[in-house]
Amino acid sequence: MLNACERDDICIDPITPKLTIRFYNNDEPTTLKSVSNIQVRIDTLSEPYTDNSLTIRSSTDSIAIPLRVDQTVTKILLTENSTNDTDRNTDTLEVSYTPESIFVSRSCGYKDVFNNVSYRIIPESDGGNWLKGIETVTVNIENEDQANVKIFH
Numbered sequence: 001m002l003n004a005c006e007r008d009d010i011c012i013d014p015i016t017p018k019l020t021i022r023f024y025n026n027d028e029p030t031t032l033k034s035v036s037n038i039q040v041r042i043d044t045l046s047e048p049y050t051d052n053s054l055t056i057r058s059s060t061d062s063i064a065i066p067l068r069v070d071q072t073v074t075k076i077l078l079t080e081n082s083t084n085d086t087d088r089n090t091d092t093l094e095v096s097y098t099p100e101s102i103f104v105s106r107s108c109g110y111k112d113v114f115n116n117v118s119y120r121i122i123p124e125s126d127g128g129n130w131l132k133g134i135e136t137v138t139v140n141i142e143n144e145d146q147a148n149v150k151i152f153h
Helices: none
Strands: 019-024 035-042 058-060 062-065 073-080 089-105 109-122 133-136 149-152
Touching (some): 035 062, 109 133
Parallel strands (some): 019 149
Antiparallel strands (some): 019 062, 035 058, 035 073, 073 089, 089 109
């Protein structure tokens, strides 16, 4: 009698990748620069979305944000100095893309990737944007191995 083990149906690979943003100094574009007390929210004003509770309140030079898989645009509200009522400043980053579902495996099921990604900072009417510029690093988001976009502030 021979006994053999089958590979467990456990999904160990990450599934749908998040958008990875690195923040850089606008005056020294090769230098990373932390954002003070950043708050990140997904704009869900157009229709309800279950993942609207994403909020980060810390100082960091990089963040990973989930994109909406049920839309072709995600609007991300980035607030600098979120804990200071006087200096708080919120800018909107609009991310446009084509979502694509890809079969990964029986245990993992499908994952979504984002193709032809483009970014736009929504200008404020008073010109008070704290986000000063964008540089696309990758046009397709297939994993979280590297930053997808650089934002200068």
